[in-house]
Amino acid sequence: MTWLLAVSMMGMLCSLYGQEPTPVSSSVRAVTVYPDRARVTRTGTVTLPEGASVLQFVGLPEGLEEDSVVVHAQSDAALTIEGIDIRNQFLAASALPRTQELQGQLRGLEDQKKSFSVTKGVLEEKRAFFRNLAAGLGKGEKETVNVDEIKKLYTYYGDELSSVAENILSVERSEAKLEPEIDRVKRELEALSSGQQKSQRAVLVSVKAGASAKGEFTLSYVIGNASWVPSYDARVDSTTGKVELVYNALIRQKTSEDWSDVRLVLSTAQPGRNGRMPDLEPEFVDFKIPEPMPMAAARASNMPAPMREEAPAQADKLSLESTNAEATVQTTGLAVAYEVELPVVIPADGQPHRTNVTLLHLQGSPEYVTTPKLDPGVFLRVHLVNSSPALLLPGPVSVFRDGEFTGTIPLSLLPAGGDFDLYVGQDDSIKAERKETVHKRSETGILNKRAVEDRTYQISMQNFRANPIKLLMYDQLPVSKTADIVVNQGPFSDKPATSDKDSGKLSWNIELGPKAKKVIEFSYSVEWPKGREIAGGL
Numbered sequence: 001m002t003w004l005l006a007v008s009m010m011g012m013l014c015s016l017y018g019q020e021p022t023p024v025s026s027s028v029r030a031v032t033v034y035p036d037r038a039r040v041t042r043t044g045t046v047t048l049p050e051g052a053s054v055l056q057f058v059g060l061p062e063g064l065e066e067d068s069v070v071v072h073a074q075s076d077a078a079l080t081i082e083g084i085d086i087r088n089q090f091l092a093a094s095a096l097p098r099t100q101e102l103q104g105q106l107r108g109l110e111d112q113k114k115s116f117s118v119t120k121g122v123l124e125e126k127r128a129f130f131r132n133l134a135a136g137l138g139k140g141e142k143e144t145v146n147v148d149e150i151k152k153l154y155t156y157y158g159d160e161l162s163s164v165a166e167n168i169l170s171v172e173r174s175e176a177k178l179e180p181e182i183d184r185v186k187r188e189l190e191a192l193s194s195g196q197q198k199s200q201r202a203v204l205v206s207v208k209a210g211a212s213a214k215g216e217f218t219l220s221y222v223i224g225n226a227s228w229v230p231s232y233d234a235r236v237d238s239t240t241g242k243v244e245l246v247y248n249a250l251i252r253q254k255t256s257e258d259w260s261d262v263r264l265v266l267s268t269a270q271p272g273r274n275g276r277m278p279d280l281e282p283e284f285v286d287f288k289i290p291e292p293m294p295m296a297a298a299r300a301s302n303m304p305a306p307m308r309e310e311a312p313a314q315a316d317k318l319s320l321e322s323t324n325a326e327a328t329v330q331t332t333g334l335a336v337a338y339e340v341e342l343p344v345v346i347p348a349d350g351q352p353h354r355t356n357v358t359l360l361h362l363q364g365s366p367e368y369v370t371t372p373k374l375d376p377g378v379f380l381r382v383h384l385v386n387s388s389p390a391l392l393l394p395g396p397v398s399v400f401r402d403g404e405f406t407g408t409i410p411l412s413l414l415p416a417g418g419d420f421d422l423y424v425g426q427d428d429s430i431k432a433e434r435k436e437t438v439h440k441r442s443e444t445g446i447l448n449k450r451a452v453e454d455r456t457y458q459i460s461m462q463n464f465r466a467n468p469i470k471l472l473m474y475d476q477l478p479v480s481k482t483a484d485i486v487v488n489q490g491p492f493s494d495k496p497a498t499s500d501k502d503s504g505k506l507s508w509n510i511e512l513g514p515k516a517k518k519v520i521e522f523s524y525s526v527e528w529p530k531g532r533e534i535a536g537g538l
Contacts, residue, residue: 021056021204022046026219030263031346032337033251034271038226039068040255042219048075048209057219058089060201061256068222071205078210085204099189106185113178120171127164130157226253228266230395231354232411236424238402241364241382243422247357247390249338254350261343266357268393269335336391360388368427371474372434372459377426378471385419399424429464432473438523449530455538456490456523463512470511477504477524478538485534490523
């Protein structure tokens with residue numbers, strides 16, 4: 001079996017232009033989607049005659065990148081690909097695939113409409129028949145009237161008329177639903193017919209076969225108007241800390257061709273970026289060239305001394321000039337590709353279509369956290385480690401706690417083995433409250449008087465849950481930026497677990513039993529030279 005590869009080359013079919021090309025029917029079989037484009041792979045089979053021939057792949061999207069076109073071939077006979085040519089094909093609106101698809105839809109809808117009309121006509125005739133039959137009942141020859149028979153006849157007529165009426169109503173409802181769809185298809189057809197002339201691409205492949213044989217061809221190309229971004233669903237068990245992280249991809253494409261039942265690969269590579277490292281350019285240092293004096297200033301300099309102001313003397317300065325290159329920070333590492341297991345359908349409608357990439361089972365450590373100074377709410381946080389080999393790209397995470405949706409949070413780039421905190425929402429069964437119990441200003445010193453401000457805070461936390469919890473509580477002390485302002489730490493009812501002098505941040509690890517309450521008090525004072533005002537939070 002012979003495999004051949006040909007890279008796109010223009011103008012190598014001159015000797016074969018006189019031949020009638022053999023059309024190759026191809027379909028999209030695989031797609032690799034990048035963050036800003038896609039590589040599409042088509043396959044087609046054709047019977048090749050012995051000798052030279054030209055194959056034509058038609059109906060390709062206009063936006064394909066010519067330099068990216070690659071053709072593979074597989075055949076039982078000796079086969080050589082001698083060249084590839086790419087051409088534009090301008091189409092009338094009626095020849096566009098979308099136009100043909102809509103015309104087929106319109107024919108089907110109009111056929112349904114005719115069928116409904118025929119069915120409705122038959123039902124109307126049936127209803128008229130029974131009405132006439134009922135109206136003529138008893139108008140014939142006078143005979144002994146059998147009341148029971150009359151009742152049976154009227155019951156039968158009534159049931160039949162009721163059934164006919166229901167069927168007519170059902171048909172009319174179906175007709176009503178059909179009309180807006182017919183109108184939509186007609187409007188889209190009108191929009192296509194009134195648009196500019198459309199074009200497609202055709203790829204001509206020059207081949208030479210050693211004998212008549214069947215050839216299987218694979219054509220691939222890169223095209224824009226396609227992208228994917230990650231999104232996640234996090235299903236959290238708040239009791240055990242187990243997290244099911246569903247890794248999804250939102251795929252959009254508007255390449256003018258639908259991807260139906262294709263093998264899909266999602267890649268983080270960026271084919272549009274130059275893979276070459278940039279070179280350093282020399283940065284020269286020289287004396288700054290004086291700027292030309294404006295005309296008004298020049299005239300002023302020629303005036304007598306009393307008529308112009310003295311200009312301040314300026315010493316010569318050495319100017320270091322450099323060019324700041326505009327850059328985009330890329331936080332991704334090496335490219336990663338994800339192959340989706342099942343075939344997918346992605347229409348060319350520009351809308352986001354979700355597909356699952358993988359499912360990660362993570363084990364976390366749940367804990368409650370609160371910062372009552374900023375928010376009285378108590379939040380559940382699960383610390384997780386990415387124990388999978390998958391690279392988690394930045395994207396939104398929809399969080400479901402015990403089956404209930406709690407909100408959406410962002411996820412930063414997370415490599416395999418990296419850790420992160422997943423916030424899964426506020427717990428209303430745990431309360432935290434911060435109160436200021438002392439706020440007093442005084443003075444100290446005899447000669448060098450200083451102002452003093454004392455603050456005391458009381459923080460109460462209560463667990464209304466039926467099970468014990470661990471709570472991490474944050475607060476802070478003010479931090480001085482100058483030696484003239486001194487912050488003095490006062491007594492603490494409970495010593496903080498951590499205390500950061502640079503940021504003033506404090507934390508306490510608290511264990512609360514069921515229905516238990518805990519109160520923490522702490523204080524501090526700030527002093528500074530009297531007569532000056534201080535700024536910042538106390």
